[in-house]
Amino acid sequence: MDIIQTKSIAEQVDEILLKRIREGVYLAGSRIPSESDLSDELGVSRATIRTALAKLSANGMIIRKQGDGTYVNVRVQEIMAHTGSLWDLSQLIENNGYTPSIRSTLMERRSATEKEALSLALEPGDELLSLRRLFLADQQPVVLAHNVIPFSLLREPMENIDAELPIREIFERYCHQKIAFAVTDIRSALLEPEILEFLGGKASGVILHLQVAFYGKNNLPLALGEIYFNDSILRLSLVQAWS
Amino acid sequence: MDIIQTKSIAEQVDEILLKRIREGVYLAGSRIPSESDLSDELGVSRATIRTALAKLSANGMIIRKQGDGTYVNVRVQEIMAHTGSLWDLSQLIENNGYTPSIRSTLMERRSATEKEALSLALEPGDELLSLRRLFLADQQPVVLAHNVIPFSLLREPMENIDAELPIREIFERYCHQKIAFAVTDIRSALLEPEILEFLGGKASGVILHLQVAFYGKNNLPLALGEIYFNDSILRLSLVQAWS
DNA sequence: CAGTGGTCTAGACCACCTA
DNA sequence: AGGTGGTCTAGACCACTGC
Numbered sequence: 001m002d003i004i005q006t007k008s009i010a011e012q013v014d015e016i017l018l019k020r021i022r023e024g025v026y027l028a029g030s031r032i033p034s035e036s037d038l039s040d041e042l043g044v045s046r047a048t049i050r051t052a053l054a055k056l057s058a059n060g061m062i063i064r065k066q067g068d069g070t071y072v073n074v075r076v077q078e079i080m081a082h083t084g085s086l087w088d089l090s091q092l093i094e095n096n097g098y099t100p101s102i103r104s105t106l107m108e109r110r111s112a113t114e115k116e117a118l119s120l121a122l123e124p125g126d127e128l129l130s131l132r133r134l135f136l137a138d139q140q141p142v143v144l145a146h147n148v149i150p151f152s153l154l155r156e157p158m159e160n161i162d163a164e165l166p167i168r169e170i171f172e173r174y175c176h177q178k179i180a181f182a183v184t185d186i187r188s189a190l191l192e193p194e195i196l197e198f199l200g201g202k203a204s205g206v207i208l209h210l211q212v213a214f215y216g217k218n219n220l221p222l223a224l225g226e227i228y229f230n231d232s233i234l235r236l237s238l239v240q241a242w243s
Numbered sequence: 244m245d246i247i248q249t250k251s252i253a254e255q256v257d258e259i260l261l262k263r264i265r266e267g268v269y270l271a272g273s274r275i276p277s278e279s280d281l282s283d284e285l286g287v288s289r290a291t292i293r294t295a296l297a298k299l300s301a302n303g304m305i306i307r308k309q310g311d312g313t314y315v316n317v318r319v320q321e322i323m324a325h326t327g328s329l330w331d332l333s334q335l336i337e338n339n340g341y342t343p344s345i346r347s348t349l350m351e352r353r354s355a356t357e358k359e360a361l362s363l364a365l366e367p368g369d370e371l372l373s374l375r376r377l378f379l380a381d382q383q384p385v386v387l388a389h390n391v392i393p394f395s396l397l398r399e400p401m402e403n404i405d406a407e408l409p410i411r412e413i414f415e416r417y418c419h420q421k422i423a424f425a426v427t428d429i430r431s432a433l434l435e436p437e438i439l440e441f442l443g444g445k446a447s448g449v450i451l452h453l454q455v456a457f458y459g460k461n462n463l464p465l466a467l468g469e470i471y472f473n474d475s476i477l478r479l480s481l482v483q484a485w486s
Numbered sequence: 487c488a489g490t491g492g493t494c495t496a497g498a499c500c501a502c503c504t505a
Numbered sequence: 506a507g508g509t510g511g512t513c514t515a516g517a518c519c520a521c522t523g524c
Binding site: 008009010044045046047048051065066067068069 | 511512513514515516520521522523
């Protein structure tokens with residue numbers, strides 16, 4: 001089989017299997033070929049097949065039964081719709097069945113507040129790149145996202161930045177660093193007038209408020225995010241699979 | 244009934260490493276021994292070591308750098324506190340630094356509402372076991388959890404049930420089935436008078452409302468949960484690590 | 487009983503980092 | 506150049522399931 005060097009074999013196997021599920025080659029609820037059969041068919045070792053299957057299993061897309069076989073989860077469609085990353089908001093909107101679009105409402109260079117400096121391990125007054133973006137689902141505003149990045153991390157001119165990218169990609173592309181992990185606090189909040197101005201809705205409404213801190217491999221905080229999420233329109237849902 | 248289940252070697256390795264991190268044998272930020280060294284020291288293959296390390300890495304507790312080494316995340320303490328399962332509420336309270344306790348306020352057998360029947364694939368009027376439990380952090384009510392289980396799934400007398408267990412364990416112990424995966428919707432909500440009665444707090448407050456559906460390996464819905472979560476006291480936070 | 491997934495091993499080669 | 510993590514292989518044994 002032809003191996004494209006950029007992706008690992010396990011990832012390619014993963015994509016093949018996902019494609020077969022999506023296209024109905026493997027029907028929801030049905031049993032898929034055994035590990036050995038897949039190993040033979042695709043010409044890779046059983047260990048590699050297992051790596052791919054483990055990922056699908058962790059997402060809840062397949063159900064593995066020792067001594068029996070591996071089955072496509074009957075709810076695979078529903079689960080695929082919920083498996084979008086918490087931090088790729090466009091993806092999340094799409095998974096909810098809407099067409100996503102982004103309106104960049106602010107991109108400025110400014111000094112860090114005391115609180116931001118603390119969270120980002122900067123001196124108060126150090127400069128930040130501040131992004132405010134409004135995400136729309138079918139033209140209706142649903143998410144307001146505010147991100148800040150230490151200006152010193154930027155490796156490209158600020159003007160080059162494509163504000164429609166997910167924050168993780170912005171970081172990789174314009175700061176030449178990778179985000180290693182993120183910690184997200186989820187809270188509920190009243191829809192304040194300031195937010196209401198962007199999101200619309202009822203003044204008495206409640207919204208989800210996500211506070212995210214992104215960290216790099218060097219353990220340094222790289223960026224912060226404040227996300228206001230209209231959960232009356234968009235569902236925030238998580239899937240947890242147990243082995 | 245003796246359920247002596249030997250833990251896998253990878254799990255044991257995992258525990259050894261976690262213990263060393265917790266006890267400071269491996270300090271936060273420091274580099275831990277290489278895979279080969281651990282493999283030699285513990286007398287297991289490198290593949291097994293890698294399985295254990297992969298789990299720690301997925302939780303964000305260690306940071307792996309190709310060509311360099313594996314480092315303990317500087318924020319390992321913070322991350323450990325956030326790594327509790329979303330559905331083990333006692334654990335979550337403990338992770339937030341409080342002493343958890345549980346008050347069972349209701350355990351009854353009743354008919355399913357139309358909505359419950361739909362979600363659980365039952366006929367309206369089929370019987371349910373309904374549990375309502377109040378979780379306290381340092382004696383203060385913080386979470387109200389309401390679970391329903393089809394009565395027909397119970398394999399033990401209702402009176403035997405220990406209502407202090409996490410729902411997943413209740414299920415395994417009294418229904419003799421394992422939960423394979425769960426789908427959780429997270430919403431924000433106003434603190435309604437009915438909930439306020441249990442949780443206390445300000446009448447104008449907002450809370451997190453989690454709706455959970457648990458499914459078994461046979462893909463059948465096994466149980467439902469409605470969780471009201473006082474997020475002004477308890478933090479709901481998630482850690483996401485990227486490879 | 488045969489077949490399945492679960493686990494573990496030993497060895498190999500690669501890409502990458504630091505020196 | 507040497508060591509590290511990343512990947513893959515081939516083979517083995519086990520625990521469990523359904524027939």
